Amino acid sequence: xxxxxxxxxxxxxxxxxxxxxTKDYFRAPQVTVRYPWKAVSNIATYKGHLxxxxxxxxxxxxxxxxxxxxxxxxxxxxxxxxxxxxxTPEEEQALAEAKAKGEKxxxxxxxxxxxxxxxxxxxxxxxxxxxxxxxxxxDFTGSAYLAGxxxxxxxxDLVQLLKNQAGLEGMDASAAPETGQSEx
Amino acid sequence: xxxxxxxxxxxxDFYTQNFAKTAGExxxxxxxxxxxPSTHGVLRVVVELDGEYIMRAEPVLGYLHRMHEKMAEVxxxxxxxxxxxxxxxxxxxxxxxxxxGAAELVGGIEVPERAEYIRxxxxxxxxxxxxxxxxxxxxxxxxxxxxxxxxxxxxxKILDILQDPxxxxxxxxxxxxxxxxxxxxxDCIRRIQEFIPWFRSRLPMYKDLVSDxxxxxxxxxxxxxxxxxxxxxxGATGPVARGxxxxxxxxxxxxxxxxxxxxxxxPTSNLKCARGRYDVRMAxxxxxxxxxxxxxxxxxxxxxxxxGAPKPSWKVPKGEGYFAVEGARGKIGAYVVSDGGKNIxxxxxxxxxxxxxxxxxxxxxxxxxxxxxxxxxxxxxxxPEIDR
Ligand code: SF4
Ligand code: SF4
Numbered sequence: 001x002x003x004x005x006x007x008x009x010x011x012x013x014x015x016x017x018x019x020x021x022t023k024d025y026f027r028a029p030q031v032t033v034r035y036p037w038k039a040v041s042n043i044a045t046y047k048g049h050l051x052x053x054x055x056x057x058x059x060x061x062x063x064x065x066x067x068x069x070x071x072x073x074x075x076x077x078x079x080x081x082x083x084x085x086x087x088t089p090e091e092e093q094a095l096a097e098a099k100a101k102g103e104k105x106x107x108x109x110x111x112x113x114x115x116x117x118x119x120x121x122x123x124x125x126x127x128x129x130x131x132x133x134x135x136x137x138x139d140f141t142g143s144a145y146l147a148g149x150x151x152x153x154x155x156x157d158l159v160q161l162l163k164n165q166a167g168l169e170g171m172d173a174s175a176a177p178e179t180g181q182s183e184x
Numbered sequence: 185x186x187x188x189x190x191x192x193x194x195x196x197d198f199y200t201q202n203f204a205k206t207a208g209e210x211x212x213x214x215x216x217x218x219x220x221p222s223t224h225g226v227l228r229v230v231v232e233l234d235g236e237y238i239m240r241a242e243p244v245l246g247y248l249h250r251m252h253e254k255m256a257e258v259x260x261x262x263x264x265x266x267x268x269x270x271x272x273x274x275x276x277x278x279x280x281x282x283x284x285g286a287a288e289l290v291g292g293i294e295v296p297e298r299a300e301y302i303r304x305x306x307x308x309x310x311x312x313x314x315x316x317x318x319x320x321x322x323x324x325x326x327x328x329x330x331x332x333x334x335x336x337x338x339x340x341k342i343l344d345i346l347q348d349p350x351x352x353x354x355x356x357x358x359x360x361x362x363x364x365x366x367x368x369x370x371d372c373i374r375r376i377q378e379f380i381p382w383f384r385s386r387l388p389m390y391k392d393l394v395s396d397x398x399x400x401x402x403x404x405x406x407x408x409x410x411x412x413x414x415x416x417x418x419g420a421t422g423p424v425a426r427g428x429x430x431x432x433x434x435x436x437x438x439x440x441x442x443x444x445x446x447x448x449x450x451p452t453s454n455l456k457c458a459r460g461r462y463d464v465r466m467a468x469x470x471x472x473x474x475x476x477x478x479x480x481x482x483x484x485x486x487x488x489x490x491x492g493a494p495k496p497s498w499k500v501p502k503g504e505g506y507f508a509v510e511g512a513r514g515k516i517g518a519y520v521v522s523d524g525g526k527n528i529x530x531x532x533x534x535x536x537x538x539x540x541x542x543x544x545x546x547x548x549x550x551x552x553x554x555x556x557x558x559x560x561x562x563x564x565x566x567x568p569e570i571d572r
Pocket of ligand 2: 066137
């Protein structure tokens with residue numbers, strides 16, 4: 001009988017202890033962020049979609065080797081190589097002379113890709129392509145806020161994207177709209 | 185003249201019809217799911233009810249089947265790693281490890297020591313995150329809403345830490361054959377060091393807020409008693425087996441990586457009921473903290489990926505191998521058979537949840553419907569993992 005009463009008391013006490021925790025947290029500062037008025041601050045290391053890394057000249061570092069497209073498990077990458085440029089008449093003559101001398105003509109084709117098609121809808125952000133690029137020409141953006149109206153909005157030409165970025169002087173075209181101050 | 189009436193939709197599908205054949209007179213056949221009975225995936229359980237009591241139950245699987253094993257046959261070993269992060273969203277790194285470990289075993293690849301420690305640290309962090317997810321979601325299923333808010337506050341901190349090396353927050357693809365993709369940064373290590381004492385201080389709060397609470401105790405004590413013999417018969421592992429008093433943990437039973445060097449205990453409980461499994465998981469989080477603490481101290485400097493690590497075109501040499509790791513839900517295994525070709529000939533994935541779920545049919549017999557949901561939740565099922 002006494003034991004039962006004691007049990008009831010201790011049972012009720014367990015509820016009081018729980019309420020104490022609730023009370024403490026009731027007074028504690030808010031831990032959530034009022035998105036979209038404020039942006040979260042922890043996305044610096046987040047992997048967004050892929051981008052090409054520009055070299056010094058602003059052209060992509062990529063040498064169109066196609067390793068990334070081969071390595072990708074989901075076949076999201078297509079590298080379109082540049083066609084050799086049409087030689088001018090002088091060059092053609094020089095070429096013919098060189099050939100007559102038995103020299104191998106130099107390949108003047110620019111190495112950077114004409115197009116670098118990237119289908120973000122298929123990408124699993126695994127990083128395999130990046131790790132297998134011999135020149136480190138690929139990187140992930142930190143853009144976590146990418147959104148679009150249709151499937152096609154996620155088919156990028158990364159060369160074009162890089163150009164746009166350069167035009168906007170380092171601004172990320174797909175970055176978040178103004179989200180105000182980020183929460184510290 | 186009779187009007188044609190199509191009542192097919194009332195007759196149920198194959199499973200229901202087959203199940204109903206042996207139903208008792210006047211019993212009700214009910215489908216729990218396939219949307220959301222208690223777990224957070226698409227599981228369906230057909231039950232036969234006599235009033236409130238469950239006479240029979242039969243889980244129906246396959247709604248989340250994604251052919252991971254088949255996909256392994258059309259990809260090279262390195263290309264298959266991203267799949268492993270998606271088998272089980274709760275403990276993605278455990279699956280990463282199982283497959284990578286099997287491929288290393290067959291390929292005879294050594295993993296640098298630092299990478300082994302990084303694997304231990306990240307895998308244990310992921311285990312805590314997984315247990316927190318279960319804890320919050322389980323209590324949510326039982327009708328307590330706020331605990332998940334506390335759990336996600338802490339889990340968020342782990343996700344922030346893991347986001348640094350892995351780059352993602354849930355479906356990690358971080359381990360590589362022969363190491364890990366990226367070293368832990370100094371900032372990341374500092375954050376882990378800060379996290380350990382902080383999370384330790386949170387555990388008593390969890391105890392005060394929920395574990396000791398009389399409502400929870402009355403709710404989960406003595407329901408879903410799983411005998412050891414049942415565990416063994418169905419091959420249950422992880423907290424389900426340990427909650428029944430079986431001291432089986434792959435980290436100790438089939439030691440791998442650097443676990444033998446680390447000092448930790450395997451919590452078990454003899455309660456055998458849902459409460460036992462609950463206690464085991466809560467104690468495991470503490471042990472994981474201990475492991476991380478030691479691993480951080482013992483971690484040597486050095487490479488994180490072995491030199492000449494396999495490229496995506498790497499062919500797994502002819503042979504076969506089985507590698508098991510202790511996941512948050514039990515023994516995760518990967519069996520790799522290679523004929524030396526471009527792709528692995530066959531990969532078999534052992535999901536702990538599959539075995540843990542299969543004993544539900546037996547355990548739920550004779551319980552009331554509301555308890556069945558609490559039992560399902562206490563098994564910590566992640567349906568994508570069960571279906572694979
Ligand atoms: S991140 Fe992975 S899936 Fe995405 S393009 Fe690169 S290799 Fe393909
Ligand atoms: S991004 Fe790298 S791997 Fe891909 S084509 Fe360019 S240079 Fe080759």
